[in-house]
Amino acid sequence: MGWLTMTRLGMAPYETPKAYLDAQLTYERPATGxxxxxxxxxxxxxxxxSAYYAAVELYDESGARLYVTAIICLVRWNPKAADGHIFGYKDMDEDMGPCEAACPRSVLELLTSSTHPHALDWRRRCYRMLELTERTIAHGDLIRFPEPMQFTDGSRHADFKVRREGRKLTLTLPDGRGRFKISRLLERRFEIIRQPKVARTFFPAA
Incomplete structure (x- = not known):
C-alpha cells in the first residue's frame, strides 16, 4: 500500500498522528452478505x-480474542507543510515483513504466537534490535566497534571512551583526545571493554 497524505481538516477531530492511527485501527464492521x-x-x-507500532487485537462478535498482531506505519508529520498536507502514513502488518524493526518491547510482548515466516523474521529482528538498544553504557566505559569508523576529518577509529554529561553522551579516544558523535549509536554493534578493577592495598598503621 502506498502513502496516504492529508491536511489538518482530513485528520479532524484528531490532533496527532498517534491519535488518528489509534482511531483508524479501532472499529467494528458488522457482517454483510x-x-x-x-x-x-x-x-x-x-x-x-517517524514510525508507529501497535499491538492490535482482532476479536469475534462475542468480543472473544482471535489473535493479536502488529501493525506498523511509517509516518511523515510536518505541521508547517507549505501545501497543507501535514500528515502522511504508509501502513503494513507484520506478515509483510517490514524493514522497520525498532518495535518497543511493550508492543512485542502483547502479540500472540504466529507461524507466518515474515512475521517471525520481523519479530526476531525487533528482538535483536532491543538487545542492542537496551544496553547500558556508563561514563568511562570503553567501547570497540568490529571495524574502524571513518570520520569527516579522514581519521579512522574503532575504540572510544564514553563521556556522559547529564543525558548527553559523547565519545573520545581512549586517551581522552577529541570529541566524536556517532549517529544511532545504540543501534550499532560494538563491544563494551570492561576495565579490570585494581584492588586497593591497605597497609597497617605503624
Missing part, C-alpha cells in the same frame, strides 16, 4: 516521530 464480521482494537501503540 458474504463479508464476515471484522473488529479491531488497539491494545498498545507507540509513536516515535
Amino acid at each position: 458474504e463479508t464476515p464480521f471484522r473488529a479491531l482494537r488497539v491494545l498498545k501503540s507507540v509513536y516515535s516521530g
Whole structure:
C-alpha cells in the first residue's frame, strides 16, 4: 500500500498522528452478505516521530480474542507543510515483513504466537534490535566497534571512551583526545571493554 497524505481538516477531530492511527485501527464492521464480521482494537501503540507500532487485537462478535498482531506505519508529520498536507502514513502488518524493526518491547510482548515466516523474521529482528538498544553504557566505559569508523576529518577509529554529561553522551579516544558523535549509536554493534578493577592495598598503621 502506498502513502496516504492529508491536511489538518482530513485528520479532524484528531490532533496527532498517534491519535488518528489509534482511531483508524479501532472499529467494528458488522457482517454483510458474504463479508464476515471484522473488529479491531488497539491494545498498545507507540509513536516515535517517524514510525508507529501497535499491538492490535482482532476479536469475534462475542468480543472473544482471535489473535493479536502488529501493525506498523511509517509516518511523515510536518505541521508547517507549505501545501497543507501535514500528515502522511504508509501502513503494513507484520506478515509483510517490514524493514522497520525498532518495535518497543511493550508492543512485542502483547502479540500472540504466529507461524507466518515474515512475521517471525520481523519479530526476531525487533528482538535483536532491543538487545542492542537496551544496553547500558556508563561514563568511562570503553567501547570497540568490529571495524574502524571513518570520520569527516579522514581519521579512522574503532575504540572510544564514553563521556556522559547529564543525558548527553559523547565519545573520545581512549586517551581522552577529541570529541566524536556517532549517529544511532545504540543501534550499532560494538563491544563494551570492561576495565579490570585494581584492588586497593591497605597497609597497617605503624
